[in-house]
Amino acid sequence: MTGTALAFPTPASLGSLDHYIQAVNRFPLLSAEEEVALGRRWKEREDVDAARQLVLSHLRLVVAVSRNYLGYGLPHADLIQEGNVGLMKAVRRFDPERGVRLVSFALHWIRAEIHEYILRNWRLVKVATTKAQRKLFFNLRSMKSGAGSLSPAEAGRIASELGVKADEVLEMETRLFGQDVALDPAPGDEDGTVTPSSWLADEREDPAQSLERRQIESRRSEGLRSALGKLDARSRRIIEARWLREDDQATLQELADEYGVSAERIRQIESKALKQMRGAMAEVA
16 A cells, blocks of 8 residues: 555645645545444455545544644644655554554554654754653653743653653753853843853864864765765755755655655655665765
8 A cells, every 4th residue: 555556635736735634624534334344345355445535534633643743843744744654554554353443543653653754854853762762852842831941840750750760851851942042142231241252262273183174074075975976866856855955855745746756655765865875975984
């Protein structure tokens, strides 16, 4: 079962995210009996039309779940796309004989896919690699009782509920809620304001360190150019659009529309290209 075979609508195919949301909300919900019948058709005969109906009737669920993750600064359309991948995985594994509605079963797969997407793409969360850090990253915002800093007692309570250490709670709070500090005082605040520019040392870089830094940067640039040069044109275009732009990074769906394939196919090409590039850059290093 693939996204292409199911052919359900995407934000880009309907012109905008608002149109997509309006469209998926018009798909009728299934009764328990209809859901069981469709689930049996898919499980017993791999009836793709049955799977398509199961997916379409639950696309509004993905939209609802994805809204809970807008605070991470990632495109809503991409969050929905990743959630849709999770929904399709849930439909593929759905067993109608267990007496559990698909909506309950699919929630786990939708959230898991969105979590993985956020962990791969949000720069701050690249440190959240352990099980404890993941728990904290996705729960700390909702468990805080106020906007202020955590007290030792509250940090202890959260640590106890999540089964982590209190110092891990405080460390994640600093990463998630720490504010940027101005290097120079704001206009009008020059008097009596201590900022980093007041005490940062003006130490000249040692010539040997400067040379070493330039050599490292040169090797990295050479490795990147070499790795990109070994990719086919489509893979290189996808990597450049997804990873090498300063702003306006392309979404999976935008590239899928450009090449006339599914977003899942673009993700597969991207993953293979990144793996190939890591190998090529390791050779240069």
